[in-house]
Amino acid sequence: MAKVEPDLRAQLGRVFGAETEEVALTHSTSEGISIVAWSLNWQPGDEVIISNIEHPANVVPWYVLRDRYGIVIREIDLSSGTxxxxxxxxxxxxxxxxxxxxxxxxxxxxxxxTDESAELGRVLRDRGIRYHLDGAQGPGCVITDFRALGCDCYSTCGHKWLLGPKGTGALFVRREVLDDVQLSWAGSHSHATMDYEGNYTLLPSAARYEFGTRALADFAGFGRAVAWMEQIGLERVEDRIQSLVDHAIEAVDATNGLAMTSPRTRPDRSGVFVLKLPEGCDATALYNDLRDNAGILASPVRQPRDFRLSIHFFNTRDEIDAAIAAISERCT
Ligand SMILES: Cc1ncc(COP(=O)(O)O)c(C=O)c1O
Structure with missing residues (x-):
């Protein structure tokens, strides 16, 4: 049991381009995001930049900080092609x-x-601006190398593309900024030394962001899931996803009325495949209909006519054809 967490930190670091000392185990992407969001001593008027394509997990913490500390949220446009x-x-x-x-x-x-992220990382580092990536949809979907991405912090989870258990995640923090990414939550497991006279030292590694007793079986499962994905080969997984995406693009282009919201070309695209539905087609109604009547699980997203299929390596061309046909039948 004592090996589960250290082994998992080492494994995640090795597979995703971080040093073991840069890996903290979390319970979700959201937990990592919050650890990072609350790591600065925000002053009224301080600014954070997010984008127009974020999950609520990378929006709500900033709303809370805005209301509590008066920070200002700026938004960039990361629509396809910007x-x-x-x-x-x-x-x-x-x-x-x-x-x-x-x-x-x-x-x-x-x-x-990775190249544009690394460039951004250099620009931000020169200005002393912290750079965080929300990687909930990254590892297992696209090749992910934390160091090569050039960000300071990267939050992810085990339960999406890595096919691990819910309740598992990881936060990578660049070794050089560990002392600047300050703790808001701490407890048993965050410290290297402490006494009852008011003294403590934090762990010298990102494990300092962890605290409290964990469900070790979940983290063991996370490790097994990553090992299984590695055995298949993460590059093979990505290539297979991308070839299925090629197929999906052809299928969409062959319809009369469906278009693409996602980028069409590698490496800007991923297994998160988002369609633009025709005018008058409601994504939420379509989602319910496909789930209840066609056994297809897809998802409405932020824009009311955008509709997401998540295409993983285990999907087949027949499944993609069936999904696009079912959408097309209902919407065009
Ligand atoms: C981009 C993105 N960020 C964050 C999250 C939230 O992830 P978690 O449930 O691991 O906190 C999701 C979940 O779908 C997501 O897609």
């Missing part, structure tokens, strides 16, 4: 303290490319 660095540059100010955006968006499937 230029990440230009978008951020246009909103930087002397008060910008953090940029927090999705690695892979659940709203339009855009994957921030």
């Amino acid at each position: 230029h990440l660095l230009d978008e951020v540059r246009a909103r930087l100010s002397a008060r910008t303290r953090m940029v927090s955006i999705s690695h892979v968006s659940r709203n339009n499937g855009r994957a921030v490319r």
